[in-house]
Amino acid sequence: MARSSQTQMAVLGALSIEPMTAYALRETIRDVLGHFWSESFGQIYPTLHALEEEGHVRRRGGARARSSEFVITESGTARLIELLSEPARKVPARDGLMLRLFFGRTLGPDRCRDLLQQARAAAEGRLTEYEALLARLEAEEGDTPDWPYIRTTLRAGIHHSRSTIAWADESLAALSALPGGSPSP
């Protein structure tokens, strides 16, 4: 049982915030959880149907025709807690940047420096984004019971971005000692 329990967890979690349509679900997951979670949207509808059959969500006519909102049921909440309680399944690591750097001699120092620059810029972008979001949400939601937890996930993003920037700077400095040029034979 518990087919694609990962998707179920995200779907039930999102519905625990508020009832919504499948479409809104997909937007919410992308926009709200997007920094640390991605969902295969092609799985959302099947998962929703499965959850409905198991009685974990209830469908109710939505505002518009052909749209139905999904509401989490009591058993759905129980299921969510159950899912959240099981140990996090570790996602297989596949860091393309690290792989490229590892074979950096083949790729050449110049390209490696480019990659590091890009990674640094991306981390910088994320950092300002997280900091802005943190400030905005602190003001808007600072006194809701969810806030301390949401804040924790944002702080993780901030810490990681900063460490990526520091690492990129350090590595750029280290690699600047190397002669530039094309891949060595």
Next chain:
Amino acid sequence: MARSSQTQMAVLGALSIEPMTAYALRETIRDVLGHFWSESFGQIYPTLHALEEEGHVRRRGGARARSSEFVITESGTARLIELLSEPARKVPARDGLMLRLFFGRTLGPDRCRDLLQQARAAAEGRLTEYEALLARLEAEEGDTPDWPYIRTTLRAGIHHSRSTIAWADESLAALSALPGGSPSP
């Protein structure tokens, strides 16, 4: 074309270090690239056959019966450079820890603190491992042309572990203010 180019990249990369059997390939990928890359081993044989057909690797009789070593060819090296040069395909984020913390109110403060403790311990473990590895390899390979690049990937692991530890400590402190107990209704 370019079926399973991610796997091809890792396979060709490993073979660029030295020729080896499919079995050794699988061990090497797990042991050497394991910190930032994982390969679906069921893909290695098909990928190897595809690469052989395309002329990117050459098979030659290995040390023992029923074993064949694979050697990367010139076109294989070119293909590797081509693959390394294309932009890193980003792996979909699926951080189970963050998802659980985000819905921390549902899970309850106690469990969240547990999760943070576990994450901290895991990061601590990785940190000492990386530091030991760095010291060992620095001594063994410190003067090979690959070392600066390999070192860079190890330093990334060290930076990230440290930032995870700092974040966990900060978050633990922040959540300690919250009342313990079971999930709120």
Next chain:
DNA sequence: CTTGCTTGTATCTGTTAGAAATATCTGGCA
């Protein structure tokens, strides 16, 4: 000589990402 471990090769099953295909709805405007 047999038991169990390592090396080595190969395949199978179910899951998933990501995109594309397909409707349907809403409001604006001619």
Next chain:
DNA sequence: TGCCAGATATTTCTAACAGATACAAGCAAG
């Protein structure tokens, strides 16, 4: 009114993938 653009909503498909497993030697130790 009829038509269009763009947002909303639902479904389906395919290649890639993870992870397990099956199988066959060889090899070491008891």
